[in-house]
Amino acid sequence: MWSLFESYGISTEALLAVAGVFAAYQVVKGLTGPLAHVPGPWHTKFTRLAHLIGVARASVWWDVVELHRIYGPIVRLGPNSLSVTDPKSLDIVLSTHDFRKGELYQSFRFAGEHNVASTRDPELHKTLKKMVAPVFSTVSMQNLEPLILELGVQRAVNYLEKNGANGAPVDLLKTMMHMTLDVIGAIAFGGPFNLLDVESVPVTEWLHGITMLGICRLVFDATLAPLIFRKFHREEREFVQAIDMIEKRRKMLNPPKDILQALIEAVDEDTGTSLSTEAIASHIIVLLVAGSDTTALTVTWTIVLLLQNPHCMKRLVEEIDEAIPSLDEPITHAKIQSLMYLNAVLTETLRLRSPAALELPRVVPPKGVTLNNLFIPGGAEVNVMITTIMQDERNFERPTEYDPERWLGPSEQVNELKRAWVPFSAGPRVCLGRAMAWVEMRVTLVTLLRKFEFALVPGQDLTPKSRLGLEPASGKAMVTLSKRTA
Numbered sequence: 001m002w003s004l005f006e007s008y009g010i011s012t013e014a015l016l017a018v019a020g021v022f023a024a025y026q027v028v029k030g031l032t033g034p035l036a037h038v039p040g041p042w043h044t045k046f047t048r049l050a051h052l053i054g055v056a057r058a059s060v061w062w063d064v065v066e067l068h069r070i071y072g073p074i075v076r077l078g079p080n081s082l083s084v085t086d087p088k089s090l091d092i093v094l095s096t097h098d099f100r101k102g103e104l105y106q107s108f109r110f111a112g113e114h115n116v117a118s119t120r121d122p123e124l125h126k127t128l129k130k131m132v133a134p135v136f137s138t139v140s141m142q143n144l145e146p147l148i149l150e151l152g153v154q155r156a157v158n159y160l161e162k163n164g165a166n167g168a169p170v171d172l173l174k175t176m177m178h179m180t181l182d183v184i185g186a187i188a189f190g191g192p193f194n195l196l197d198v199e200s201v202p203v204t205e206w207l208h209g210i211t212m213l214g215i216c217r218l219v220f221d222a223t224l225a226p227l228i229f230r231k232f233h234r235e236e237r238e239f240v241q242a243i244d245m246i247e248k249r250r251k252m253l254n255p256p257k258d259i260l261q262a263l264i265e266a267v268d269e270d271t272g273t274s275l276s277t278e279a280i281a282s283h284i285i286v287l288l289v290a291g292s293d294t295t296a297l298t299v300t301w302t303i304v305l306l307l308q309n310p311h312c313m314k315r316l317v318e319e320i321d322e323a324i325p326s327l328d329e330p331i332t333h334a335k336i337q338s339l340m341y342l343n344a345v346l347t348e349t350l351r352l353r354s355p356a357a358l359e360l361p362r363v364v365p366p367k368g369v370t371l372n373n374l375f376i377p378g379g380a381e382v383n384v385m386i387t388t389i390m391q392d393e394r395n396f397e398r399p400t401e402y403d404p405e406r407w408l409g410p411s412e413q414v415n416e417l418k419r420a421w422v423p424f425s426a427g428p429r430v431c432l433g434r435a436m437a438w439v440e441m442r443v444t445l446v447t448l449l450r451k452f453e454f455a456l457v458p459g460q461d462l463t464p465k466s467r468l469g470l471e472p473a474s475g476k477a478m479v480t481l482s483k484r485t486a
C-alpha cells in the first residue's frame with residue numbers, strides 16, 4: 001500500500017501528515033458540532049455508528065431507553081441526531097408541519113411516486129391527505145367491518161380450528177399476519193390474497209423485500225442499498241409490476257366500495273385532479289405495509305401478554321362473556337367497542353409492545369428550537385422513538401410491567417399518561433388507519449377469546465426485538481388452543 005503511494009512520489013511522512021490533519025479536523029468537528037452540548041455518550045459527538053448497530057441488532061429501542069435512563073429526557077444519538085422522551089418536547093415536534101419528516105422517508109416512495117406517508121412536503125401531504133383520509137372515515141369503516149369479519153376473523157378462526165386441532169401447536173403471529181394481509185389485500189389490492197388458505201403467495205416475499213430494503217436504506221444509504229441488496233430491490237420491483245388491477249378496476253361497471261375504489265375516485269377539490277395510476281400503486285403498497293403487521297403484532301402480543309399475566313386474562317374473558325353471553329351470538333364492533341377492560345388491555349399492549357419500533361425522524365426548522373431548556377439548531381434531526389418514549393420511567397411508573405389497570409384510574413391521571421402514549425404518533429402526521437386498526441383489533445381479539453382457550457408453547461424466546469415493529473425474538477408466537485364450549 002505504502003509503496004503504491006511512494007511510486008507516485010508521495011512520501012510516508014506526507015501521508016501521515018494528511019491523516020493527522022484529517023483526524024484532528026474530525027475531532028474538532030465533533031467537539032464543536034451542533035449538538036455537542038446535548039447530553040449523550042462521548043462517541044455520539046463523532047459518529048452515529050452505535051445507533052445503527054443497535055438498529056441492525058434489533059435492540060435499538062431498548063438501547064435508547066437505557067441512554068435516556070442515564071442522560072435524561074433528551075439524548076444525543078449522533079453528531080446531528082437526538083432523541084426526546086418528554087411529552088412537552090414531543091408536542092412541539094409532532095404537533096405542526098414545522099418539523100418536516102426526515103430524509104429516510106424517501107425510501108417509502110414507491111412506483112416513482114410519493115404517497116401520503118412518504119412525502120416530506122407539507123403542501124403535498126395536505127393535498128394527498130384530503131384525498132386519502134375519507135377512505136378511513138367512520139362511514140367507510142362501517143362498510144369495511146363485514147369484510148374484516150368475513151374475510152379476516154372468521155377465516156382465521158377456521159384456520160386455527162383446523163390447524164390447532166388435538167393440541168397441535170400453531171404460530172399465532174403468522175396466522176394474524178396472514179389474516180390482516182388478507183383483509184387489507186381484499187380492500188386495497190382488489191381481492192384477498194387467500195394467505196390463510198394457501199399460506200404462501202408472492203406478496204409475502206414482496207412485502208418482505210420492501211420492508212428489508214427500508215431497513216437497509218436506513219442502516220446503509222438510501223441510494224446504495226438497492227444496488228447492494230439486489231434481491232430485495234427485485235422483490236420491490238416485482239410488487240410494483242404486479243399492481244395491474246388498477247386499470248382493470250377503472251373499467252368495472254359496478255365496482256365494490258373498498259379502499260382501492262376510493263383511491264381511484266379520490267379528487268383534489270382545489271384542482272379537480274385525480275391520483276395517477278402510479279400514485280395509487282404507491283398508496284396500495286404503503287397501506288399493505290402499514291396496515292397489516294402493525295395490527296397483527298398488536299393482537300398477537302395482547303394474547304401473549306394476557307397468557308403471561310393470567311389475572312388480566314381472567315378479567316378480560318369475564319368482561320367478554322358478559323357482553324357476548326352465547327357462543328353463537330354474532331360479534332360486531334358496536335357491541336364491544338366500549339368495553340372498558342378490553343380497551344385498557346389493547347392500550348397497554350400498544351404502550352409496551354409498539355408495532356412501530358423504528359425511529360420517526362423529524363428535521364428541526366431553520367430557526368432552531370428550544371427543547372428541554374437546550375437550544376437545538378435548525379437542520380438537526382429529532383428521532384422520535386415511540387417505543388422508547390412509552391418505556392421511559394419518567395412517563396410511566398413500572399414501565400416494563402403489563403398493567404392494563406393503569407388506564408382505568410381517575411380521568412386526570414389517565415389524561416396525563418396519554419400525553420406520552422403515542423403508538424399512532426400524533427399531530428398532522430398521525431396514523432390515518434387507526435380507526436380501522438381499532439375495529440380489526442377489537443373484533444379479532446374478542447372473537448378469538450370467546451371461541452378458544454389458549455396456552456403458550458413452553459421454551460420459546462418471546463423477548464421483544466425491534467424490527468419494523470417489536471417482534472418476538474424467535475419470529476413466532478407458538479400457542480396451543482382448545483375450543484370453548486360455553
Ligand code: HEM
Pocket residue numbers: 116117118129184287290291292294295298355356360386422423424425428429430431432433434436437
Ligand atoms: C395497531 C396498528 C397501527 C399502528 C400502531 C400504527 C402506527 C402508525 C404510526 C406510528 C404512524 C406514523 C409514522 C411516521 O410518522 O412515520 C402511522 C402512519 C400511518 N399509518 Fe398507521 N398504524 C397502525 C395501523 C394502520 C392501518 C391499519 C393503516 C391502513 C390500512 C395505517 C395507515 C397509516 C398511514 C397511511 C400512515 C401515514 C400518515 C401520514 O403521514 O399522514 N396504519 N401509523
